[in-house]
Amino acid sequence: MAPRTITLYGRPGCHLCDDARAQLEALRAELGFALEEIDIEGDDDLHARYLERIPVVALDGEELFDFFVDEAALRNRLGRVAGG
Secondary structure (H helix, E strand, O other): OOOEEEEEEEOOOOHHHHHHHHHHHHHHHHHOEEEEEEEHHHOHHHHHHHOOOOOEEEEOOEEEEEOOOOHHHHHHHHHHHHHO
16 A cells, blocks of 8 residues: 655745755654645745645645644544545
8 A cells, every 4th residue: 555645835035935845754664654835935836725724734735733743643643544
């Protein structure tokens, strides 16, 4: 089975984005997900949608968190997805 994909929407200079990235990197090997980062500055639609909410974390396209990563909720969600 292919790993799930976590997408982190953010932008350079965003300290909350840096914190979220560090959390996700620390969890990636343990929880077995791919991490994709998207810079909202390169897309006007994403910039308008996410600027006031970054970082935004999504799992396979479904938005899960704004501002902070809830590690317990992420573990639960990935466990549920993997377990069916």
